[in-house]
Every structure is written in structure tokens, then in C-alpha cells.
Amino acid sequence: MAQVSITVNGKVRKANVEPRVLLAHFLRDHLNLTGTHIGCDTSQCGACTVLVDGRSAKSCTIFAVQADGSQITTVEGLAKDGKLHPLQEGFWEEHGLQCGFCTPGMIMSAVNLLNEHPQPTEPQIREGIAGNFCRCTGYQHIVNAVQYAATKAGR
Amino acid sequence: MATPVLPKLVGQRVKRREDPRLIQGLGTYVDDIKVAGMQFLAFKRADVAHGRITSIDTSAAAAMDGVEAVFTGKQLAEFLAPMPIGTPFPSPEHRAVAVDKVCFVGEPVAVVVASDRYLARDAADAIVVTFDPLPAVVDPEQAMTGKPTIIHSAFANNLAVPLIPSGTGVAPDGSKMDDTAINKAFADAEVVISQRMVNHRLAPSAMEPRGVLAHYEPGRGTMTIWSSTQNPHILRTMIAAMNGLGQDQVRAIAPEVGGGFGAKINIYAEEYVAAAISKRLGLPIKWTEDRSEAFVATIHGRDIIGYVDIAARRDGKVLGLKLRLIADIGAYNMLLTAAIPTLTMLMANATYDIPAVRATLTEVFTNKTPTDAYRGAGRPEATYFVERGMDMLARELKMDPAELRRKNFIPKDKFPFATQMGAVYDSGDYAKALDKALEVANWKDLKAQRDKARAEGRLVGLGLAMYVEVCGIGPSASLPTGGWEHSQVTIERDGRISATTGASPHGQGNETTFAQMLADQFSVPFEHVTIHHGDTSVVKQGIGTFGSRSQAVGGTALFMAGTKTKAKMAKFAAAMLEASEEDLVFENGKIFVKGAPAKGKSFADVANFAYIPVPLPPGLEPGLSEEAFFEPSNNTYPFGCHISMLEIDRDTGEPKLLRLVAVDDAGHLINPLIVEGQIHGGLAQGIGQAMIEEVVYNSDGQLITGSFMDYALPRAIDFPRFELESTVTPTPVNPLGAKGVGEAGTLGSTPSIVSAAVDALSEFGVKHVDMMLRPEKLWRIIQAPRPGSGQGGAA
Numbered sequence: 001m002a003q004v005s006i007t008v009n010g011k012v013r014k015a016n017v018e019p020r021v022l023l024a025h026f027l028r029d030h031l032n033l034t035g036t037h038i039g040c041d042t043s044q045c046g047a048c049t050v051l052v053d054g055r056s057a058k059s060c061t062i063f064a065v066q067a068d069g070s071q072i073t074t075v076e077g078l079a080k081d082g083k084l085h086p087l088q089e090g091f092w093e094e095h096g097l098q099c100g101f102c103t104p105g106m107i108m109s110a111v112n113l114l115n116e117h118p119q120p121t122e123p124q125i126r127e128g129i130a131g132n133f134c135r136c137t138g139y140q141h142i143v144n145a146v147q148y149a150a151t152k153a154g155r
Numbered sequence: 156m157a158t159p160v161l162p163k164l165v166g167q168r169v170k171r172r173e174d175p176r177l178i179q180g181l182g183t184y185v186d187d188i189k190v191a192g193m194q195f196l197a198f199k200r201a202d203v204a205h206g207r208i209t210s211i212d213t214s215a216a217a218a219m220d221g222v223e224a225v226f227t228g229k230q231l232a233e234f235l236a237p238m239p240i241g242t243p244f245p246s247p248e249h250r251a252v253a254v255d256k257v258c259f260v261g262e263p264v265a266v267v268v269a270s271d272r273y274l275a276r277d278a279a280d281a282i283v284v285t286f287d288p289l290p291a292v293v294d295p296e297q298a299m300t301g302k303p304t305i306i307h308s309a310f311a312n313n314l315a316v317p318l319i320p321s322g323t324g325v326a327p328d329g330s331k332m333d334d335t336a337i338n339k340a341f342a343d344a345e346v347v348i349s350q351r352m353v354n355h356r357l358a359p360s361a362m363e364p365r366g367v368l369a370h371y372e373p374g375r376g377t378m379t380i381w382s383s384t385q386n387p388h389i390l391r392t393m394i395a396a397m398n399g400l401g402q403d404q405v406r407a408i409a410p411e412v413g414g415g416f417g418a419k420i421n422i423y424a425e426e427y428v429a430a431a432i433s434k435r436l437g438l439p440i441k442w443t444e445d446r447s448e449a450f451v452a453t454i455h456g457r458d459i460i461g462y463v464d465i466a467a468r469r470d471g472k473v474l475g476l477k478l479r480l481i482a483d484i485g486a487y488n489m490l491l492t493a494a495i496p497t498l499t500m501l502m503a504n505a506t507y508d509i510p511a512v513r514a515t516l517t518e519v520f521t522n523k524t525p526t527d528a529y530r531g532a533g534r535p536e537a538t539y540f541v542e543r544g545m546d547m548l549a550r551e552l553k554m555d556p557a558e559l560r561r562k563n564f565i566p567k568d569k570f571p572f573a574t575q576m577g578a579v580y581d582s583g584d585y586a587k588a589l590d591k592a593l594e595v596a597n598w599k600d601l602k603a604q605r606d607k608a609r610a611e612g613r614l615v616g617l618g619l620a621m622y623v624e625v626c627g628i629g630p631s632a633s634l635p636t637g638g639w640e641h642s643q644v645t646i647e648r649d650g651r652i653s654a655t656t657g658a659s660p661h662g663q664g665n666e667t668t669f670a671q672m673l674a675d676q677f678s679v680p681f682e683h684v685t686i687h688h689g690d691t692s693v694v695k696q697g698i699g700t701f702g703s704r705s706q707a708v709g710g711t712a713l714f715m716a717g718t719k720t721k722a723k724m725a726k727f728a729a730a731m732l733e734a735s736e737e738d739l740v741f742e743n744g745k746i747f748v749k750g751a752p753a754k755g756k757s758f759a760d761v762a763n764f765a766y767i768p769v770p771l772p773p774g775l776e777p778g779l780s781e782e783a784f785f786e787p788s789n790n791t792y793p794f795g796c797h798i799s800m801l802e803i804d805r806d807t808g809e810p811k812l813l814r815l816v817a818v819d820d821a822g823h824l825i826n827p828l829i830v831e832g833q834i835h836g837g838l839a840q841g842i843g844q845a846m847i848e849e850v851v852y853n854s855d856g857q858l859i860t861g862s863f864m865d866y867a868l869p870r871a872i873d874f875p876r877f878e879l880e881s882t883v884t885p886t887p888v889n890p891l892g893a894k895g896v897g898e899a900g901t902l903g904s905t906p907s908i909v910s911a912a913v914d915a916l917s918e919f920g921v922k923h924v925d926m927m928l929r930p931e932k933l934w935r936i937i938q939a940p941r942p943g944s945g946q947g948g949a950a
């Protein structure tokens with residue numbers, strides 16, 4: 001067992017974990033932050049995407065012990081003071097989700113994308129979310145959702 | 156004071172009410188649920204495709220600290236019966252966990268129960284199984300020879316279904332066959348197109364893998380089972396039957412379900428095992444599928460070979476169609492496995508008025524994961540075979556593919572139209588959908604663009620396909636579960652509305668569309684309506700969501716239950732207003748005598764009176780809660796036209812989809828925004844099949860595409876922006892006029908894309924290319940020596 005101290009959505013969480021516990025399982029099973037989903041076991045699907053020290057990362061590729069001392073933001077930490085993040089708003093406005101399973105990871109990747117490219121072109125959006133699979137939407141409404149958020153932030 | 160006027164919501168692009176929880180990570184999927192004392196399952200699975208189990212050593216696993224129990228197939232068979240199927244076809248015994256023989260890679264051979272998911276996996280890995288390997292067969296046409304192996308001894312030549320004939324001259328029960336008409340069609344033909352086509356195997360790949368949590372409570376003698384399923388009521392029926400429980404003693408819950416696409420219709424081995432072990436041990440048991448497991452343990456889709464023959468005159472009139480189908484169903488029959496290819500036969504008539512159609516179907520066992528329903532389920536296969544054949548005919552006759560179709564359409568004044576295959580198409584206007592698609596795509600201009608690109612040496616092609624599908628299947632004679640849906644609409648004491656639906660959604664947005672319908676029906680605010688689903692103890696009866704049925708069948712049941720409830724509410728209001736119920740109107744949250752809104756009663760006042768009726772109006776029972784079962788008299792037949800433009804890189808063979816225009820006619824639409832999303836998703840899966848997705852086995856029956864590293868699930872960069880339009884031809888089958896739209900996108904996309912690829916490759920004399928359009932395959936065509944030139948194509 002190893003002791004970790006990880007700041008998740010602004011709160012310091014200390015825990016004893018097996019060294020092999022994935023960050024995704026740590027968030028889901030230990031902290032009950034079940035918004036972070038697991039859709040594959042080879043780090044392709046991106047459903048588990050969170051922000052680690054402000055940058056998007058697939059939490060199934062990281063052991064909890066590797067995240068010791070870092071700042072994690074999950075989808076649960078995105079809305080502030082009861083107000084949705086512009087991307088969350090965009091996904092709702094533009095019907096950017098159906099079953100919702102890929103959505104938290106998709107939104108977290110899009111947060112990273114807009115951090116790097118506040119006014120992305122459509123190819124930049126498609127490239128920026130290429131590490132996240134969605135089987136329901138065909139991505140078009142997701143692209144619209146990201147454009148909505150970018151436009152809103154740009155105003 | 157002016158009353159605020161409530162907007163009519165049906166037909167509007169209403170934002171989904173499911174979304175706020177899902178975009179904040181607040182949805183609850185099966186794996187998010189915890190029950191105190193919960194144990195985890197892990198399966199040991201076969202790593203050979205065909206073999207006899209010679210030994211299983213579970214001692215190391217059983218000795219691990221935290222391992223509650225280990226069961227081999229033999230031990231499980233003592234308290235778990237073979238898996239049932241839902242079709243009337245003969246079927247070999249199929250154990251949830253293999254007893255003495257395995258027939259595909261991934262078939263379970265033992266199961267571990269442990270206190271932690273990591274530990275369960277460790278223990279499963281510690282089980283040692285030895286096999287006496289048998290030859291494997293993965294090619295269905297080879298399997299039909301009975302060589303090199305027979306998978307199930309009672310099924311000679313591996314024939315699960317030896318041969319079913321259907322169509323012109325065939326008696327409905329298949330007993331008599333008269334070949335006169337079909338033979339005449341081919342004898343009279345001026346041109347015949349013949350082609351073998353493969354509609355290959357796919358992995359459905361819902362983003363949420365399957366999962367189950369079974370909790371048998373010995374004190375109460377009841378079972379609660381949460382599962383990532385499309386149909387909790389069917390799950391309840393099967394789990395009860397397999398565990399010696401009554402349906403009243405089992406509660407099945409489909410919480411948030413992360414996509415299904417047909418693959419979550421089945422009741423799977425893991426669900427039966429979790430329930431049986433929970434009952435055996437009296438412990439809550441959870442299993443969550445890994446993605447690598449999903450590739451072998453969740454059903455696959457399609458995998459059917461079609462031999463297509465079309466007889467026609469030189470003017471383009473089609474005289475006859477023959478379709479010989481060979482379906483590779485994998486190692487076992489699952490719930491609906493054997494029935495899916497019969498839908499391909501049913502839809503062989505496509506959108507055309509063909510004098511003679513003959514289809515035959517053979518289903519074959521191979522050493523692969525079983526197939527079953529995958530989005531489209533039988534209809535995309537029919538569409539693909541017929542539409543590719545029509546495209547080949549157009550090419551042969553040097554006719555515009557649109558004009559060839561137009562020449563053969565079932566005319567709009569011939570509906571309802573009884574096809575040669577025994578279907579009765581409810582309504583249709585195929586020329587209208589075609590015209591709309593040609594207009595949206597700007598077909599003439601598109602052809603000019605293609606020709607210009609070709610003149611520049613680019614390989615650009617166009618493809619067009621029509622489709623008609625069968626949805627909202629009913630009546631009950633055509634569905635083993637019953638072909639109805641159920642709903643209950645309750646006006647609560649405070650005037651808010653609770654409604655239930657058996658059409659349990661998994662991304663379709665029924666909470667929104669159904670609330671739109673009730674808000675309009677009662678003229679109350681949308682926010683005052685809640686739709687409950689997915690829990691058999693809340694939703695009394697139901698079938699589920701599949702076959703694009705939730706709106707056409709479930710929505711109609713909701714509408715009918717609403718109508719009954721509204722009629723009773725009108726009786727209470729009539730008593731309060733001392734008026735005749737026929738004179739009442741429901742408007743803007745009030746009920747009043749027509750023309751006298753000021754003297755009306757609020758919705759909440761009437762609701763309250765219905766629950767505290769002093770005095771009780773004569774002939775009425777207290778309360779406002781009515782239910783309805785709706786069984787359609789016929790299926791619905793949505794249709795449409797898809798047009799693709801595609802370019803192939805001459806140097807690398809890589810195809811790129813430049814445009815995809817889809818015109819779909821699903822009848823009346825409740826929420827066009829949600830419909831758009833459904834079509835986008837269907838298109839994405841069709842494009843995926845045509846261009847990059849393929850399940851591949853090697854000759855030993857090992858799955859080569861066993862993870863997302865090897866199976867190409869489409870990404871955002873793989874698609875152009877889809878261009879959608881619709882036409883509206885309501886169905887007479889239900890009062891909503893809605894046909895269903897969930898699968899439409901998968902139908903026209905594959906043939907239109909492959910036809911575009913063939914068009915792009917036309918300079919190489921190509922007549923047909925099988926999916927998927929692997930660059931290497933296309934590159935070989937481009938590079939192949941051309942007749943007469945003695946040179947490679949890409950000189």
C-alpha cells in the first residue's frame with residue numbers, strides 16, 4: 001500500500017492505495033466520483049479523461065500513485081457555483097450527447113482543446129477530440145457544442 | 156390578467172432533459188452502483204476457438220485471500236440450466252459457462268467470486284485450463300461442407316438453418332415452391348447482373364461495456380438485478396425463469412444505459428451467472444465487462460454473404476431478383492440470432508415493384524462469437540445487396556443510378572403495398588425522397604464536379620442508394636416477446652404528471668420526447684411532466700427499445716394512456732363545473748367550458764378533487780391513473796435516399812468521404828433535434844462499416860481485432876459534416892403517424908459509399924468492391940495490370 005495525497009476538484013484527498021490502482025478506479029471506487037467513466041482497457045476511448053494539473057489525461061493510463069501531489073479536475077468539478085461550464089452548456093444546447101457515457105471525457109478533452117485553441121477551426125476541433133470515441137452522435141453535434149462554447153467565451 | 160400561452164412542443168427542437176445530469180457526471184450507470192457486501196465476478200475464458208476441456212485447476216485461485224468462491228462450468232451446471240433462446244429454430248445446448256467443450260475464443264470456462272475487482276481478475280488468471288484442441292472453422296462456406304469440423308454434432312454440415320425459401324411462388328410456410336415466375340423473369344431478361352457480396356462482421360461497441368449487479372435477498376426471497384440492458388422486462392422474465400422465481404419476485408432495473416445498438420437486447424451468460432451465484436451465495440454480485448472481453452463476449456453484428464442476381468430489360472425495368480443468403484451466425488444461437496437474417500429476406504423487395512423475387516437463407520455455425528441484432532439488424536444487409544446490385548445494373552446499362560431507381564419504384568398510389576416477400580409496406584413516396592436528395596446534393600452539379608476532378612486525374616466517385624426498412628415490429632405474432640408496448644399516465648394529486656413507459660431508452664431521449672407529447676396533450680408546462688422507465692417495479696409492463704420502436708409503439712401506448720387519463724379527468728372537471736365533459740377544453744394548465752376560460756378550474760384543482768372527491772361523482776372511481784397497451788396491426792416502413800461523394804488517393808488507396816447527403820422519411824417527428832442525432836449516429840455506424848470497421852479472425856479462430864487498438868472505431872476526423880433533409884409520409888399504423896428512425900442511418904450509407912468507391916475506380920474496370928474499403932485493397936485495384944496495357948493502373 002502507498003499513501004497518496006491528491007487534490008481533486010479543489011479538495012485534498014489522502015488515501016492508502018495499492019500501487020497498481022489506476023487513477024480512474026481511484027476516482028470512481030475510492031472517491032465515488034463516478035462521472036469519470038471507463039470504456040476500454042487500452043487507452044483508446046477517452047471516456048476516463050480528466051485534467052491533471054490543467055492538462056487533459058486519460059486516467060486509465062495513470063496509476064493513482066503517479067498522481068500523488070497533483071491537481072485533478074473531473075467533470076464533477078467543472079460547474080462553478082451552480083453555473084454550468086460553457087462546454088457543458090454547449091453540449092446541452094447543441095444535443096452533443098445521447099447515451100452520455102463518453103460525455104464527461106469528451107467535455108474534459110474539449111476543455112483542454114479550448115485552453116490551447118480558444119477559437120478553434122472545425123478541423124482543429126475534430127483533431128482535438130480524436131482521442132475520444134463516441135458511438136452515438138457521429139460527432140457533428142459535439143463539434144457544434146465545442147463551437148458554441150468557443151463562441152460564447154469569445155464574446 | 157392574460158394567461159400565459161404554453162407553446163406547442165411536438166415537432167419542436169426541444170433540448171433534452173436527460174442532459175443536465177449527464178453533462179455533470181451525475182448519471183448512474185450500472186458500474187456506478189454499490190451495494191454493501193458486493194462481490195465481483197471475473198471469468199476465465201477460452202483461448203482456443205474449438206476444443207475439449209481436459210482439465211481445470213482452480214486450486215490456486217480458490218486459495219487466494221478474498222476469493223469467495225470459484226465455479227467451473229460443470230459446477231455451475233448443477234444449478235444453472237442451459238441458456239434459452241427467443242426464436243423457434245432448433246438450437247444446440249448452450250451453457251453460460253462451458254461444461255466440456257468450447258466453440259469460440261472467449262467462451263467462459265470458469266468464474267471467480269472475489270471481494271475486489273482486481274483480485275477477481277488475479278484469481279481468474281490463476282486458473283489453469285487445458286484443452287484438447289479441435290480443428291476450427293471460420294469461413295461459413297467452408298463450414299457448410301462439414302470440413303474440417305462439425306461444431307455441434309446434431310447439426311450436419313454445421314447448418315443451423317439448412318435453407319428457408321421465401322418470395323414469389325413460395326407458400327408462406329415454405330412447403331410449396333413454384334419457380335415459374337422467377338424462371339420466366341430470368342428467361343425474359345436482356346441483361347443479368349450476378350455478384351457475390353459480403354456484408355462483413357462488426358463489433359457493436361456501445362461506449363459503456365456491459366455490466367450487471369445481481370442482488371438476491373434470501374430473507375425476502377426476491378432478486379433485484381441491475382443491468383446495462385435495452386429491455387429490463389425481458390431480462391426480468393428470463394432471470395425469473397432461470398432462477399426458479401416468479402416474475403413478481405424479480406425486479407430488473409436498467410439504470411442509465413450507455414448505448415446498446417442492439418447488442419444489449421440479449422440476456423447474456425454473465426447476467427445468468429451473476430444472478431444464479433447471487434442466489435446461491437446470498438450475496439450481491441457485480442460484473443463489469445472489460446472492452447477486450449466485449450469484443451469476444453458481446454454479440455457481433457452482420458456477417459452475411461449475399462449472392463445477388465438481377466434480371467432486367469435494357470430500358471432498366473427490373474424483371475426479377477434472386478438473393479441467396481448465407482449467414483455466419485458464429486458458435487451458438489443467442490436470443491434472436493437466427494431471426495435476424497430472416498429480416499434480410501423480408502426486405503429483399505426493397506423500394507421496387509419487381510414482378511418476381513426469390514430469396515433463400517442458410518444459417519451456418521462457425522467457431523466465432525455469436526451474431527445477433529446490431530443497429531439495422533438484417534435490413535442494412537438487404538439494402539446493401541439490392542442497392543449494390545441496382546448500382547451495378549445502372550453501370551451496365553450506362554443509366555443514371557437515380558433514373559434506374561425511379562423506373563422501378565413502387566408508385567406512391569400503390570400503398571399499402573404487399574411485397575413478394577410477404578411484407579405489407581404501410582406508406583411511401585420514394586420518388587419524393589429521391590428528388591429531395593438529388594436537390595439537396597445538387598446531383599447535376601455534383602456530377603459535373605466529379606467529372607472535373609477526374610479530368611484533373613483525381614479518383615472521385617458518386618454513389619446513391621435508396622432504402623426502406625421495417626420498424627416498430629408488430630403485432631404480437633411477429634415478435635416472440637409480444638409486439639406491443641405499455642404505458643401508464645398518472646395525474647398526481649398536485650396536478651403534475653408521472654408517466655411510465657416500457658420502451659426503456661439508452662440514449663434515445665424518451666424522457667424528453669414523451670414529456671413533449673404529454674405536455675401538449677394536457678396543455679401543461681413541460682416541466683410538470685416526468686417520464687419513468689427502466690425499472691420493472693415502477694413500470695408495470697414493457698418490451699423494450701429496439702427495432703426503432705420506442706416512438707412508434709411506445710409513444711403510441713403513452714398517447715393512448717394519456718387519452719384515457721384525460722377522459723377521466725374531464726369527467727371530474729365536468730362535475731366541478733357542472734358542465735358536460737364534451738364541452739370542456741384543456742388549455743394552458745386550465746380546464747374550462749369552451750369560450751369561458753375565466754370560470755375554469757386549474758389543472759391542480761381538478762387533480763386534487765379527483766383524489767378527494769367530495770362528493771364522488773356518480774359512476775367514477777377516485778384517482779387519475781390509466782394505462783394502455785398498444786399493439787400495432789402492422790410494422791412501419793420508413794425509407795429514404797442517401798448520396799455519397801468519395802475520393803480515393805491514387806498513390807495510397809486511401810478513401811476519403813467528401814459528402815454524405817441523407818434524406819430520411821420517418822413519418823411525423825416529435826423532436827427533429829433528437830431525430831437528427833439519431834440519423835447522425837446511424838450514418839456514423841454505416842460509414843464505419845463501409846470504410847474502416849471490420850471484425851477479423853485468423854484461420855485458427857483467433858480474434859485479430861480484439862481491442863480498440865485493432866478494431867477501428869470511427870473518430871471525429873473520419874467524418875465530413877452530414878447533410879440532412881427529410882420528407883414526411885405519415886404511417887396509418889399508429890395515431891401519431893410516426894415510423895421510427897433509430898436505425899435509418901445505417902441503411903443507405905453503406906451501399907451509397909461503396910457505389911461511390913466503385914464509381915471512383917471506374918477507370919480500372921471495377922464492378923464491385925466488398926466492404927470495408929481498406930486502402931490496401933483499393934491500392935491493389937489501382938496498381939493491378941490493366942487488360943491490354945501490360946501496365947499498372949497508376950502509371
